[in-house]
Amino acid sequence: xxxxxxxxxxxxxxxxxxxxxxxxxxxxxxxxxxxxxxxxxxxxxxxxxxxxxxxxxxxxxxxxxxxxxxxxxxxxxxxxxxxxxxxxxxxxxxxxxxxxxxxxxxxxxxxxxxxxxxxxxxxxxxxxxxxxxxxxxxxxxxxxxxxxxxxxxxxxxxxxxxxxxxxxxxxxxxxxxxxxx
Numbered sequence: 001x002x003x004x005x006x007x008x009x010x011x012x013x014x015x016x017x018x019x020x021x022x023x024x025x026x027x028x029x030x031x032x033x034x035x036x037x038x039x040x041x042x043x044x045x046x047x048x049x050x051x052x053x054x055x056x057x058x059x060x061x062x063x064x065x066x067x068x069x070x071x072x073x074x075x076x077x078x079x080x081x082x083x084x085x086x087x088x089x090x091x092x093x094x095x096x097x098x099x100x101x102x103x104x105x106x107x108x109x110x111x112x113x114x115x116x117x118x119x120x121x122x123x124x125x126x127x128x129x130x131x132x133x134x135x136x137x138x139x140x141x142x143x144x145x146x147x148x149x150x151x152x153x154x155x156x157x158x159x160x161x162x163x164x165x166x167x168x169x170x171x172x173x174x175x176x177x178x179x180x181x
């Protein structure tokens with residue numbers, strides 16, 4: 001009957017990534033950092049968009065941190081990534097054979113890795129990824145624990161837990177969920 005509503009609802013649930021885990025949020029933050037620290041030309045933007053859609057991550061966290069990382073990039077990270085890319089592509093003569101081979105690969109050639117900003121941004125993001133991943137994962141875990149604790153102590157939750165009928169429904173749902181797992 002309301003099939004026209006299903007498509008936007010599915011897209012919205014896909015975009016927001018319901019059933020969020022700390023790992024998915026941390027991956028979303030890392031991808032937001034990559035999107036923020038790498039200049040997005042046509043093919044690179046398409047490649048990162050495909051990653052955005054293909055990897056199981058929290059898309060909302062990616063969209064929320066992207067402006068922050070892009071602002072950092074504009075303010076001072078772009079000069080740093082340019083220096084990193086210049087060193088890797090131009091100054092490090094021992095990497096010349098590697099870059100000649102790597103940038104001539106079919107899909108890699110389209111991603112403009114021979115651009116100092118793109119190469120430096122990818123390497124800089126790759127170096128920062130483990131740190132950003134673990135920090136964002138830990139912050140999310142702390143935030144969720146605090147949120148759950150505050151929610152359990154709220155007046156609404158206390159009123160709900162006092163009601164025997166609702167307690168029976170919740171227990172039944174938990175039993176069903178435990179049996180299916």
